[in-house]
Amino acid sequence: xxxxxxxxxxxxxxxxxxxxxxxxxxxxxxxxxxxxxxxxxxxxxxxxxxxxxxxxxxxxxxxxxxxxxxxxxxxxxxxxxxxxxxxxxxxxxxxxxxxxxxxxxxxxxxxxxxxxxxxxxxxxxxxxxxxxxxxxxxxxxxxxxxxxxxxxxxxxxxxxxxxxxxxxxxxxxxxxxxxxxxxxxxxxxxxxxxxxxxxxxxxxxxxx
Amino acid sequence: xxxxxxxxxxxxxxxxxxxxxxxxxxxxxxxxxxxxxxxxxxxxxxxxxxxxxxxxxxxxxxxxxxxxxxxxxxxxxxxxxxxxxxxxxxxxxxxxxxxxxxxxxxxxxxxxxxxxxxxxxxxxxxxxxxxxxxxxxxxxxxxxxxxxxxxxxxxxxxxxxxxxxxxxxxxxxxxxxxxxxxxxxxxxxxxxxxxxxxxxxxxxxxxxxxxxxxxxxxxxxxxxxxxxxxxxxxxxxxxxxxxxxxxxxxxxxxxxxxxxxxxxxxxxxxxxxxxxxxxxxxxxxxxxxxxxxxxxxxxxx
Numbered sequence: 001x002x003x004x005x006x007x008x009x010x011x012x013x014x015x016x017x018x019x020x021x022x023x024x025x026x027x028x029x030x031x032x033x034x035x036x037x038x039x040x041x042x043x044x045x046x047x048x049x050x051x052x053x054x055x056x057x058x059x060x061x062x063x064x065x066x067x068x069x070x071x072x073x074x075x076x077x078x079x080x081x082x083x084x085x086x087x088x089x090x091x092x093x094x095x096x097x098x099x100x101x102x103x104x105x106x107x108x109x110x111x112x113x114x115x116x117x118x119x120x121x122x123x124x125x126x127x128x129x130x131x132x133x134x135x136x137x138x139x140x141x142x143x144x145x146x147x148x149x150x151x152x153x154x155x156x157x158x159x160x161x162x163x164x165x166x167x168x169x170x171x172x173x174x175x176x177x178x179x180x181x182x183x184x185x186x187x188x189x190x191x192x193x194x195x196x197x198x199x200x201x202x203x204x205x206x207x208x
Numbered sequence: 209x210x211x212x213x214x215x216x217x218x219x220x221x222x223x224x225x226x227x228x229x230x231x232x233x234x235x236x237x238x239x240x241x242x243x244x245x246x247x248x249x250x251x252x253x254x255x256x257x258x259x260x261x262x263x264x265x266x267x268x269x270x271x272x273x274x275x276x277x278x279x280x281x282x283x284x285x286x287x288x289x290x291x292x293x294x295x296x297x298x299x300x301x302x303x304x305x306x307x308x309x310x311x312x313x314x315x316x317x318x319x320x321x322x323x324x325x326x327x328x329x330x331x332x333x334x335x336x337x338x339x340x341x342x343x344x345x346x347x348x349x350x351x352x353x354x355x356x357x358x359x360x361x362x363x364x365x366x367x368x369x370x371x372x373x374x375x376x377x378x379x380x381x382x383x384x385x386x387x388x389x390x391x392x393x394x395x396x397x398x399x400x401x402x403x404x405x406x407x408x409x410x411x412x413x414x415x416x417x418x419x420x421x422x423x424x425x426x427x428x429x430x431x432x433x434x435x436x437x438x439x440x441x442x443x444x445x446x447x448x449x450x451x452x453x454x455x456x457x458x459x460x461x462x463x464x465x466x467x468x469x470x471x472x473x474x475x476x477x478x479x480x481x482x483x484x485x486x487x488x489x490x491x492x493x494x495x496x497x498x499x500x501x502x503x504x505x506x507x508x509x
Contacts, residue, residue, distance in 0.1 A: 057286065077248050
């Protein structure tokens with residue numbers, strides 16, 4: 001080892017390499033473009049656009065919706081769920097009513113009536129006065145609250161489902177209540193804000 | 209390093225992209241999840257695990273169960289069955305419709321099917337085919353319905369009825385979906401465990417009921433103690449070669465009880481909007497049946 005090498009080690013080595021500019025090959029650009037194109041198509045077809053309701057093997061929210069439980073016309077299963085949410089607090093889940101709160105629905109002549117012109121008005125307007133059900137008089141000081149007073153509270157579809165359920169459960173044998181019937185009566189009484197009285201109810205025709 | 213800023217920007221861009229993809233994206237997608245409802249019975253879902261089962265989750269975690277057991281059921285597709293509910297009045301017309309739908313059936317078979325309603329007339333067909341069949345049956349005067357049936361290898365192994373979804377894990381912390389399947393998937397183990405004693409015995413020594421199982425024993429979740437006066441009603445039975453010496457009994461500790469309560473609480477098969485599945489027909493008239501738990505007119509398999 002000589003002194004000169006130690007003092008200047010870089011003298012005999014090549015200079016440090018430097019990166020220079022060089023054009024990107026055209027084929028690489030084309031390949032990248034094709035990959036991105038394929039990636040977007042794949043995303044569009046399979047991702048459901050990151051919707052939280054889309055899990056594999058479904059590809060889109062529309063496809064998930066196709067497989068949903070659907071029933072043509074009034075759906076007593078949905079009616080049952082809604083009844084248990086809104087009505088069963090007073091009328092009980094078995095439709096027997098509760099002492100001091102509400103009369104029974106099971107076997108009630110008001111529920112099983114051939115026409116539903118009277119029945120639909122009761123949840124929409126509420127009811128006050130002494131009412132006779134199954135031969136027994138019921139009178140509650142505050143009457144029934146108009147639980148379905150607005151379409152925001154209970155939409156027409158839910159109300160027709162509830163009433164259909166009530167007319168078909170617990171041994172009741174009434175015909176289904178259609179969406180059109182509910183809609184017509186709600187439109188008719190839209191401007192009324194007072195409770196229906198039993199006297200008025202009796203004066204109404206059963207069918208319209 | 210004459211391109212220092214460029215290298216920095218490239219590295220920053222790469223890290224930022226993966227952060228957006230793996231952290232921010234999932235957070236935006238499922239971070240705000242709220243409890244949902246089952247469809248169509250509208251029961252609350254998920255239900256928080258009861259106290260002992262919640263403690264069992266910690267035992268499950270502490271013993272590393274998730275290293276060998278997954279808790280996620282996969283689903284590769286969804287098929288439909290057509291279930292015939294009511295035959296209506298015109299039997300001859302309906303038989304003709306059924307024979308058209310099922311060319312492989314003889315007329316006797318079609319009539320037999322009508323005699324044993326509700327009956328699955330078509331199985332494992334696409335949604336469009338099923339809906340078309342329901343319409344044709346309706347023309348024949350019958351009432352039929354489409355049953356949505358998820359399929360896949362995991363569902364074929366009876367590990368679940370539908371795929372696992374994020375909603376299933378909403379109340380679990382930490383979520384332990386697992387990634388290895390040395391043992392079977394446990395997402396629905398609560399639905400198939402025979403009884404608590406079986407579960408305790410399985411934890412004490414899995415080899416008793418599952419010959420050749422590689423599951424380790426967890427004897428420290430149990431206490432072997434001397435029988436005092438009379439045996440405890442909680443003592444494990446049928447321990448075979450793992451039975452304690454005469455005069456001793458094996459009883460589960462609080463940890464084992466919590467773990468078994470947790471295992472029984474593992475059940476993710478409720479039908480949800482995001483994971484459609486038909487479990488029972490609409491309870492139209494019979495409201496005394498348990499809501500949506502027992503299939504009342506499941507298609508005959």
